[in-house]
Amino acid sequence: MEQGLGELMGQYLSCVAIFMSLALQQDLSPIQVWPDALSSIARARIKADATQEPTGPRSSSARNSGTLASRGKQGVEHRSADPYPFSPEDIEGINAHHLSRGRAMEDAGRFLDDGLPVLAKARIESYLITYPWDDVVVPLLSDALFRLGMDAAAYELLAPRADRWAAPDLLLRASLAAAKRGEVYSGQKEYCVNVLAGGTWAEMRQAIVQSSVPTGTSPSELVLLSYLALGAGVVVHVEDRSLSYYLGKVLEMDSLNPLANRCLGDFHFRNHRYPQAVNAYERALVRARDPMKRIIQRQLETARYLRDN
């Protein structure tokens, strides 16, 4: 009887939990789960560590130190907002880690900017000796690997980490690594397009897709699209590092790509290289569509004025 009541309550609460989860997650689409297919292939080659199931209940001697009290009285208390009591030593350790990571990423980024991917790779790998679990540096390490032509190593690094919860900067690089290997997954293209233009307004999204996104889903088209998403995404995210590399890769494959040229124009504009900005904007206008075309035209006028005055 007592056990039955407990089971009944457990079922009721499980239903509540499932309902709430669904309300937040909605149905999973291929756009969300394509990385799972990629990572499952990669992980299949890695022998999984044995998982540990919780051990069974232990018998105990009877105690009579109290009872569950009704709400508001002394006794069992439900508790949330229960933060870890960080000690000064804990804080020092965490700060040291983040400082170490920050310096490693700064150094590696500078090496990449200076065309020294070997040093960038070595710098990140030396950091990972101390913090082997830190996946934040994985995208930067893969940037170095791509520039060294070590595409297989980049794939091995990225694919096992590419699950549906992974951050876009990792998943876009995983998409690139997979496409370079000839692998294309259902939902992969839509994911890249979503990163590229998913958050913008409908007309702008349509203009980007129709003018700049490859129409097919071949591996080479996914390579271009992954490069484009990596390069164009960086524009919005302020950080210029790696932008010119990825946009350059797009333009090697599609020299009049409107979005890549527009982003390259913005990159030059922000760095006060107005002649280069004008050239890039002019190339962008060849295939651009409104409203992107309208915006590029205004930027071109400004860049021309600043170039000439």
Add this chain to the structure above:
Amino acid sequence: MDSEIPETGGPCGKTSTGDKYWVKTNPGQSFTFTCTPTASAVLGENPPSGLPAGSVGVTYEAFVYPVRLNLVGVLSASDKRLLIGQRLRAALTLGGFLPSGQTRYTWQIKGGDPFTSYVASTSTATYEGWGDRTEFTGSIEVFFADPDEIEVSCSVETITPSLQFEVKESLTSVPPTRSHSLEPVGKMELIRETSPQQYVVDLTDPTEFALWGAQYPQAPPKPPLVWGMFYDVWVTTPSPFAPPDYGSFAFVQLVSNASSASDGLGGSIEHDPAWGLDKMYPHSPPGWKAATPQAYVSGFPEFAVFSDKPGFRGLSSPAGVWIQLNVSDLFQLFDIYVPPDSAAGASAIVPLNRFVWKAVGSAYWSGSQWTRSDEGSTGLGNTMYPAHPVWSRVWVN
């Protein structure tokens, strides 16, 4: 688009004057227009009087009223970027044009998820989004929640002269640099507090049924920190938006708590599962932190790790009395950011990310032994630039 006021004046022999208005869109640095007719004159003698007559003259005066949409709050007139959360003031100037009557301005914004206000406190948080609007003032103030290409347009209608024209400007909203490295979520477990805030798993004499086992790794040889869950974030406002002011960031968490407890003696706890603020705003620790570069403060980054350990505490194990504990807590953890103020004024809070996670499990004391199970405690993923968190109630426990 061309528009004009018809000429006014008298018949031949009288003075005739009039105004014409043209609207020229995107005229560039200069432009030319031609006035017709050209002037001609015939001079002669008026036969009856013998006086000279027949003088005709045409005089043109041309004025240009440059109508501009000025954006205050962006970096400069040529670099039209602003951070998400920074205030933008868009003001239309008519360049000396003074129409009579009430001029109507219809404002439209595309992109950037614009909003007009977000106000949060421990008791409540409200959000007001932007909607296209018609006003009688030539300026608006707005914030953007998403990084995006944005187009602001203002359609102007004047009564006298009767004109209608539209002005557009584009800008880009950009986010701060956000770094996040781990989000471990443990499992529901029976644990015992051995000393203040020190715990071990204990299936025989537990003091808590709580989320446990998430590890925050430390540099060897230090052992990892262990708690219910951890989530770390560092946010940095990049150049050229900072310094001197870097803005700040913090955590806020919403909770839907459907947990319950009951025992064989009639005691029970039921929780209202409605969403509410989880205890405090902003979540403290860590509270508001400066969005400075990682090596800015005394060579160390600002410390921002969220941690939590939901569940039941104060357990006892009375002989012969059953106890049933069910934990079903769903959380939305936001990291929120307020950028440095712009030239247009004070900035607003924007959410950078939402991490959804849950703690679900049950434990049962039969009167002689404990059993427990975790029923899917896990992280449920991140959403960048989510909707603002709003609440009208706060759950203290």
